[in-house]
Amino acid sequence: MAIVSMPLLALLSLLAWLPTPVSAQSERPATAVIASDAERQTWSDPLEALGTVRADESVTLSATVTEIIRAVHFEDGQRVAAGDLLVHLEDLEEQAELAAAQARLVEQRNALERARGLAERNLGARAELEDARARVQQAQADIEAAQARLAAHRVQAPFDGVVGLRDISPGMLVSPGTALVRLDKLDIVDVDFTVPSRHLGALSRGQTITASTDAYPGRRFSGRVTAIDNRIDPATRSIMLRARIENDDGALRPGQLMQTILERDRREVVAVPESVLLPQGEHQYLFVIEREAMTVERREVEIGERRDGWVEVVAGVESGERLVRHGIQKVRDGDAVRVLDVADEDNPIREILRRHRDSLDAEQNRP
Structure with missing residues (x-):
């Protein structure tokens, strides 16, 4: 009887060391994990500087004449439009010159009309008519010169923009080159x-x-x-x-x-969070979640560059595939999983763990 029991004991010992059947493995409870999706992203080679x-557009408007400031028409940091009057210098003398030039133009035009009438009746010389026309042209040029001198006393915005801090006041004497206001186009x-x-x-x-x-x-x-x-x-x-x-x-x-x-x-690249990778020597692996069966597949991938917690996947994963991100050390190829949530920028792992702490503690304590 003892001779028969020895082989029986050896056989029982051998059976105890055999691997668990697949059916028994499939009966293991689903492992709780947190997932992330492979994403298609636009990458580039950054160059920092x-x-x-x-x-x-930026300009410092300056005075072109020596004169006293009559009025300032802007406040600190004010937004102005092209053509707005910013600074008005005293221009009474220039206005008087313009009025005198306009009066001379009226006088010369009247003289021209008289000379034209005499020439039409052959009572005046042709040369006198030409001289009258020249005097009219001279009067018009005098008006344009007076208007230019008058414009030099009015500083306007050359473009839409924002003025800087005001450092001038009415009554201040300025000369050519004196900075009046700084104007910047900031849109x-x-x-x-x-x-x-x-x-x-x-x-x-x-x-x-x-x-x-x-x-x-x-x-x-x-x-x-x-x-x-x-x-x-x-x-x-x-x-x-x-x-x-x-x-x-x-x-x-x-x-x-x-x-x-x-x-x-x-x-365009397919990128995955760096934490989904499981390095083994020179190889990189990750676990892909089969959404219908809720099981995981251990898959080798070829990676490229790394950027701010993300890794470029050259081969092995397609955009949109769901991956195990947290709990990767607790799963094996073919295991059933239970996805607690999908982590992304708006739903970080820390918040997911906080919400599911009780269920995770129970998962870890389960025999």
Whole structure:
């Protein structure tokens, strides 16, 4: 009897070490996981640089005559339209000169009419008629000169924009070259930035840039390259680019420092969150969730570049496929899973874990 029981005991021991049948494995409870989807994104090769904001149009209006300021027609930071009167200088003498020139024109025109009448009746010399016409033309030129002198006493906005701080007052004596007001067009601004000249072959007009500034944390401004300088700085071996940015709300100001990112070689890629990858040696794997069967498939993928927590997948996954992102260490190929939620920018993993903490604790404590 003892001789028969020894092989039986050996057989029982061997059976205890055999793997669990597939049917038994399929009876395991579904593992709770958090998922993310493979996304199609637009990527580029970023080139970072520091830039400076410039107004699309900018001018400092100055006096062209020596005169006293009669009136100031703007306030600090006021938005003005092209043609608006900004500064009015004393112009009584110029107005008197204009009135005198206009009176002389009337007089010379009357003289011309008389000379024409005499010439038609052959009572006057032809030369006198020509002299009268010349005097009329001279009177007209005098009026235009008087109007030009009068216009020099009225400083108008050459384009729509925003004026700077006011540093002048009525009664102030100004002379040619005295700055009266600064005017900037700010609905569109330019950002000038330099990049190493070795990138010249990859630069072109129309490329997209993203700019940010410490004044507005978290805000991004988009623009396009409008010009590339035709010279390279021999000292720094860099080249200057100019990009245009819409600035309807006036957030950006001339002279402001900007951190710019120039997007080169834009392309469409399939990207996945970096945390879905399971590296093993030189290979990369992830778990794809079969949505109907709610099981996972372990799949090898070929990856490319990495960007801010995302990884480019060159082969192995298609856009829209659902992947295990949290709980990847607890699942095996073919396991059944239960998706608690899909994580994205608006629904981070931390918030999902907070909402499902009790169910996750129960999952971990389950034998």
